[in-house]
Amino acid sequence: MGLPTVAVCVNLDKSYGIGVLRGIKRWIRTHNVWHVFTRNGNPVIHASELVNWSGDGVIAQFGDAHVIEVLRSRKIPLVNVSNRVSGFALPAVHSDDIMVGKIVAEHFLDRGLEHLGFVGYEGYNYAVERLMGFADRCTEAKRPVHRCPDPPDWEDYEKTGPVIEQWLREAPKPLGVFAANDMRARHVIFAAQRLGLRVPEDVAVVGVDNDELQSQLADVPLSSVELATETIGYRAAQILAQLMSGEWVSHAPTLVPPIGVITRQSSDVLASRDPIVAKALEFIQQNSGRELPVTDVVTYTGISRRSLEVRFKKIVGRTLQDEIWRNHIERAKALLIETDLPMPDIARQSGFPNASRLSSVFRRETNTTPTKYRRLYRQY
Structure with missing residues (x-):
């Protein structure tokens, strides 16, 4: 008996659909339990093309209730990866x-x-x-x-x-x-x-x-x-696998936080509001991968610390130290998602003295831990 056949219907003219497809394909490569349905070697873009199809599961950007009902009448498990239309009573995964x-x-x-x-x-x-x-x-x-x-x-x-x-x-x-x-x-x-x-x-x-x-x-x-988007696709594949194995899955949508x-x-409007503040911001961004004392920023801008702090708070709404921490956290987020580095290395490469300091600041700024953040975005 061959592998189950699954249709993936996403808009490949847009980056959203391409990313979702990448996530689905990553899950399939990892588990090797499905065959993806194509028509003459080409992907099926619109779920409406499946009304006469008898496969084993569908992941799609659904927008038509009639198509959903036709596929449901054949007992085909469905997962929606679109938030364009609300009210479909089926499992869904999309951005928060x-x-x-x-x-x-x-x-x-x-x-x-x-x-x-x-x-x-x-x-x-x-x-x-x-x-x-x-x-x-x-x-x-x-x-x-x-x-x-x-x-x-x-x-x-x-x-x-x-x-x-x-x-x-x-x-x-x-x-x-x-x-x-x-x-x-x-x-x-x-x-x-x-x-x-x-x-x-x-x-x-x-x-x-x-x-x-x-x-x-x-x-x-x-x-x-x-x-x-890749996380959306990967999670949609996970949910479809559960449905195809007979498990119950809630119709409440699975919401995936945006990356940023x-x-x-x-x-980039700050540059036009205050060139000194813009200079400080650029320096902080360029040095997000190392420990950065506020005094280094002050020295780089060439004005007094008091004056810089006042101008910076007025424009940005944060202190210099808060902005330094924020950039360190953004750097850490990227490393958590894009690499397999252990926490001590991520701490060093994002400007923290150690993993403990990374964890405390990360939790304070994001209400979660670095480990949980990595797990949230990296499902594969």
Whole structure:
């Protein structure tokens, strides 16, 4: 008897689908228990192509309730890896979109922006949840959210552009704009430039997906939230395996935290606000892999510690020491996800004197331990 056949239906034109597929394939290579269904050697992109298919399991970006019901009627186990439409009563794995919104708000607040806005999609659940997280964090910081009316079309700027341009004309500046994905973010940048607004000085922009193509197409390199797409795919494969073995699996979605904001020019707004603070930030970032006393930062900027601390706190909202710890933690996170280094080595390479100090600061800043963080993101 051959291996069970599983269909994987994800959008391979977008970085999200590619990352999810990578995670699924990694799980399959590790366990070697499935055969992936293809049609004439090509992947099946849309679940609707499976309505007459009789396989053993499906992982898909589901968006059509009819397709789900047809596949269910054949007793085929299903796992959804999309958060576009809510209300499907089936196991799902997707990004924690409320957390996505919170970290983008934090990104803008870190840069001292008073005015914050959001551009989304009508009827898309991930956009609704990203706005929820963004607005919650902005409310905590006593910042109102200026919301753009939902533009009417996905990719056609001739339809989306006028709505975004009118909104940008009326919105207060400087403005930090959170776009629900990288396509929307690229449209915001284009609209701002058409209006003669500078990016990021007048309009700072962050998208979601860290899609390399969208970043390259944007006239200004695009800051974007990187989602843990491979982890989403890997966990979806784990859940499908449970379903195929007859185990009960909750319909409550498995939420995967985002990796973080990948900062590029479109939101690098600090440089225009205070060059001395920008110089300090750059020095801290460049030295995130070694122990860094505050006095080294002060010496590098060439002004008094008192003056630097005041200017830094006013712009960034944190002390110099807090920013140093934050950069050390970001460096540690990357090493935890991307390497197999033991904790003492990670501590040394991320600027901590020892693993104990890494653990205490990491827990304080993230509410979890380095070991748990690594386990959360590295499921393979």
